[in-house]
Amino acid sequence: KQEVTQIPAALSVPEGENLVLNCSFTDSAIYNLQWFRQDPGKGLTSLLLIQSSQREQTSGRLNASLDKSSGRSTLYIAASQPGDSATYLCAVGMDSNYQLIWGAGTKLIIKP
Amino acid sequence: NAGVMQNPRHLVRRRGQEARLRCSPMKGHSHVYWYRQLPEEGLKFMVYLQKENIIDESGMPKERFSAEFPKEGPSILRIQQVVRGDSAAYFCASSTYRVADTQYFGPGTRLTVL
Numbered sequence: 001k002q003e004v005t006q007i008p009a010a011l012s013v014p015e016g017e018n019l020v021l022n023c024s025f026t027d028s029a030i031y032n033l034q035w036f037r038q039d040p041g042k043g044l045t046s047l048l049l050i051q052s053s054q055r056e057q058t059s060g061r062l063n064a065s066l067d068k069s070s071g072r073s074t075l076y077i078a079a080s081q082p083g084d085s086a087t088y089l090c091a092v093g094m095d096s097n098y099q100l101i102w103g104a105g106t107k108l109i110i111k112p
Numbered sequence: 113n114a115g116v117m118q119n120p121r122h123l124v125r126r127r128g129q130e131a132r133l134r135c136s137p138m139k140g141h142s143h144v145y146w147y148r149q150l151p152e153e154g155l156k157f158m159v160y161l162q163k164e165n166i167i168d169e170s171g172m173p174k175e176r177f178s179a180e181f182p183k184e185g186p187s188i189l190r191i192q193q194v195v196r197g198d199s200a201a202y203f204c205a206s207s208t209y210r211v212a213d214t215q216y217f218g219p220g221t222r223l224t225v226l
Contacts, residue, residue, distance in 0.1 A: 100147075
């Protein structure tokens with residue numbers, strides 16, 4: 001049974017710092033992995049999608065990496081801004097499966 | 113092309129009442145998924161539907177919960193005789209294809225049971 005863990009559960013850093021969020025999964029036979037952003041009281045925004053054959057994806061100041069063999073993904077945020085404050089969720093899609101298996105998220109606060 | 117729409121956005125019910133949550137998928141999407149997010153937790157899969165069919169309801173409690181996606185109209189998640197433990201955010205997603213990387217999410221319905 002796939003389990004997804006995100007560490008830390010919460011993180012507070014000063015504006016301008018680079019930071020890394022972690023996601024680990026127990027079953028390496030994944031189809032893909034996605035990072036989402038969730039703002040308080042709002043829905044989910046897909047940030048980056050990494051297919052199982054890929055090692056990383058980049059979008060603006062965000063870079064996500066995937067190491068299937070070790071069961072880990074990281075989301076790197078460069079030059080953090082207060083607007084980056086949100087909860088970041090990692091979700092794993094399993095092969096030939098439509099279900100997404102989610103981590104509990106990392107609540108990020110960027111202090112001005 | 114409007115995104116996935118959910119209503120109501122907030123719903124308050126007293127214990128024992130019924131809750132009906134609606135989800136209108138994106139235009140052209142025939143696959144709908146419901147997820148539940150308890151406070152401070154990740155989302156948990158509940159049910160996957162195609163038009164007029166429940167494909168997988170393995171994540172949905174056997175009692176009090178039901179879901180449908182009729183030929184016409186939105187998908188409905190129905191919770192009968194709500195209890196305080198049902199308080200959560202319920203998210204709907206839709207997709208064109210039956211694969212995990214094409215799901216688009218709605219804004220969610222936040223259910224509070226008093």
